[in-house]
Amino acid sequence: MSFPRISSVGLSGALVTFAGEMDERANRASIAFRAAVDTQNWPEVSETASTLVSTFVAVDLSVTPFEEIKVRLETLLGSRDWYNAAQPKGRKLWTLPMCFEPARAPQIEEAARAAGLSLKDALSNLTNARPHVITIGYAPGQPYLGPLDPVWNIPRQAELTPQLPAGALVVAIRQLVIFTAAMPTGWRHVGQTAFRTFDPTRPIPIALSPGDEIRFAPITADELAEFEKGDSMGGATWEALP
Amino acid sequence: MSDVLRVLDAGPAVTLQDLGRTGYIAQGLTRGGALDRLALLEGAALLERPPTAAIEMIGYGGAFEASMDCRIALTGGRMQASLDGAPLAWNASHLLPAGAKLSIGGTQSGAVGYLHLGAGFEAPLLLGAMSAHLAAGLGTILTPGTELALAADTGTRVGWQITPEPRFSGGAVRILRSHQSHIFGEEMLARFTQTRFTRDARANRQGIRLNPEGPGFAAQGGLTVVSEIITSGDIQITGDGAPYVLMCESQTTGGYPRLATVLPADLPRIAQAPLGADIRFELLDHMEAARQEAASHARWRKLAQNCAPMVRNPADMSDLLSYQLISGVTDGHEGGI
Numbered sequence: 416m417s418f419p420r421i422s423s424v425g426l427s428g429a430l431v432t433f434a435g436e437m438d439e440r441a442n443r444a445s446i447a448f449r450a451a452v453d454t455q456n457w458p459e460v461s462e463t464a465s466t467l468v469s470t471f472v473a474v475d476l477s478v479t480p481f482e483e484i485k486v487r488l489e490t491l492l493g494s495r496d497w498y499n500a501a502q503p504k505g506r507k508l509w510t511l512p513m514c515f516e517p518a519r520a521p522q523i524e525e526a527a528r529a530a531g532l533s534l535k536d537a538l539s540n541l542t543n544a545r546p547h548v549i550t551i552g553y554a555p556g557q558p559y560l561g562p563l564d565p566v567w568n569i570p571r572q573a574e575l576t577p578q579l580p581a582g583a584l585v586v587a588i589r590q591l592v593i594f595t596a597a598m599p600t601g602w603r604h605v606g607q608t609a610f611r612t613f614d615p616t617r618p619i620p621i622a623l624s625p626g627d628e629i630r631f632a633p634i635t636a637d638e639l640a641e642f643e644k645g646d647s648m649g650g651a652t653w654e655a656l657p
Numbered sequence: 658m659s660d661v662l663r664v665l666d667a668g669p670a671v672t673l674q675d676l677g678r679t680g681y682i683a684q685g686l687t688r689g690g691a692l693d694r695l696a697l698l699e700g701a702a703l704l705e706r707p708p709t710a711a712i713e714m715i716g717y718g719g720a721f722e723a724s725m726d727c728r729i730a731l732t733g734g735r736m737q738a739s740l741d742g743a744p745l746a747w748n749a750s751h752l753l754p755a756g757a758k759l760s761i762g763g764t765q766s767g768a769v770g771y772l773h774l775g776a777g778f779e780a781p782l783l784l785g786a787m788s789a790h791l792a793a794g795l796g797t798i799l800t801p802g803t804e805l806a807l808a809a810d811t812g813t814r815v816g817w818q819i820t821p822e823p824r825f826s827g828g829a830v831r832i833l834r835s836h837q838s839h840i841f842g843e844e845m846l847a848r849f850t851q852t853r854f855t856r857d858a859r860a861n862r863q864g865i866r867l868n869p870e871g872p873g874f875a876a877q878g879g880l881t882v883v884s885e886i887i888t889s890g891d892i893q894i895t896g897d898g899a900p901y902v903l904m905c906e907s908q909t910t911g912g913y914p915r916l917a918t919v920l921p922a923d924l925p926r927i928a929q930a931p932l933g934a935d936i937r938f939e940l941l942d943h944m945e946a947a948r949q950e951a952a953s954h955a956r957w958r959k960l961a962q963n964c965a966p967m968v969r970n971p972a973d974m975s976d977l978l979s980y981q982l983i984s985g986v987t988d989g990h991e992g993g994i
Contacts (some may be wrong), residue, residue: 419936423835423836423943424835424916424918425833425890425920425946426892426918426921426923426946427888428888429887430886435883437883449683450771459678461680462681463683464680464909466885467884467910469885473679476943477946477948477950477951477954478951480947551684551685552685552884552886552909553796553909554792554793554908555684555686555793557685557985559884573896573897574896575895578838587912588883590884592876595685595793595794596792596793598792601896615783615784621684621685635979
């Protein structure tokens with residue numbers, strides 16, 4: 416199958432997909448192409464979003480025929496090389512205090528085994544990683560972070576874990592997610608932070624943006640408990656990236 | 658101090674819901690809003706005003722009283738309703754006198770009922786809408802003691818009924834292919850439309866699980882699919898092969914593959930399918946789906962035509978006095994007695 420590919424999303428819009436699996440260049444292309452669609456100000460488009468490797472363009476296809484939107488998207492796609500688009504401007508490097516102790520990260524040992532690593536190696540791998548925010552999705556402000564080392568290309572579980580708490584760090588398919596809110600998941604719970612990705616009472620409710628980079632500062636369960644008594648930033652700090 | 662509706666008692670899933678919020682998918686927030694959008698429009702038609710927030714009640718209602726005389730309408734899945742003990746018709750508008758106790762019990766058909774107030778509520782906007790979005794931590798469930806400020810109502814008509822579009826017992830649901838249908842293949846899609854499903858108890862505003870009669874379904878690529886955009890109605894297949902229809906408060910993206918998507922106009926039917934109801938799926942091609950969806954929207958714009966004065970049979974009235982009390986303060990549009 417060739418990319419980029421334009422498909423209809425039921426009657427809800429069009430999806431421009433830049434790769435069949437997570438890919439850095441496709442991720443950048445989806446973010447840049449979304450920005451380009453926004454600047455077109457097409458009246459039929461109610462909103463846009465970028466996912467890992469796609470740009471979603473919301474259009475009511477019971478009103479505007481899909482073919483009409485598709486032709487316009489094809490023209491815009493042909494106007495430049497989206498795969499070599501620059502990273503978004505104004506990116507931040509975040510330092511997030513994260514507890515990896517099994518008491519608060521009950522699947523860290525299981526995830527390490529799935530990755531073929533000792534617990535010690537898994538921890539050093541995660542704390543030395545500097546993943547970036549590849550998309551915000553699933554829940555408000557919830558970041559997908561990646562890519563991790565190839566060893567972390569582990570599948571989701573077949574069964575859902577009924578509930579993990581807000582601030583849970585979970586892993587699968589070379590990505591990490593920090594949960595915005597408590598929810599069921601098929602990803603494995605490998606860390607816990609007091610940082611909240613979404614807090615409607617904060618001046619900026621959603622802290623992270625696509626392109627931001629992340630590093631984890633390991634903390635103990637006791638330190639985590641202290642941060643949990645504080646504000647919703649959970650000790651997170653950031654500096655500007657050049 | 659504005660007038661209020663007081664919540665005296667409430668079931669476990671009672672929230673304020675309007676048509677939801679658009680423009681936040683990129684930041685990870687789905688539209689949310691009423692599970693049965695048609696029921697919101699029906700309430701608006703009964704009360705002769707634009708759609709606004711109503712109280713959504715999944716499975717069980719509660720008890721309410723207002724600090725002033727106000728108009729109400731009851732739509733969606735039918736629930737046992739009474740006013741100071743006298744039964745109230747569903748799919749109808751009524752007067753709720755100040756201090757009278759409105760009791761709404763369990764669902765009798767469908768799964769989710771709506772209580773509309775004359776002009777709606779004066780609730781704070783959360784990211785542009787009044788809707789509670791519990792999965793996102795916006796708003797709360799309504800609990801006893803909650804007071805909701807009422808918007809000033811200039812309307813007067815009560816005692817009208819609406820004939821709802823039938824959707825309260827499962828049945829045929831129209832679907833169309835979406836961007837991941839190809840990874841299941843046409844054969845599996847065909848088997849999907851030949852399979853009978855029943856609505857499972859695992860159902861909430863995020864998604865509704867359906868149990869297939871016979872074997873489950875699976876994508877050809879297995880479980881590792883790149884996370885991709887979700888829209889309301891997407892039919893997600895999880896690890897055990899059973900489909901979940903993702904509803905308005907779902908995630909914005911997800912990595913479980915989706916086999917097809919439900920026509921938006923049929924989401925009210927999915928939302929209202931009671932526990933154990935039979936559901937089967939009918940696959941439409943894209944053009945036909947677009948045409949039928951547009952036809953539904955055209956019908957929904959003319960719901961006023963489905964409204965008529967209530968005709969009451971005195972033999973059905975357990976408390977004639979309470980009915981006369983109500984009709985005595987309406988504007989005379991009421992039919993019947």
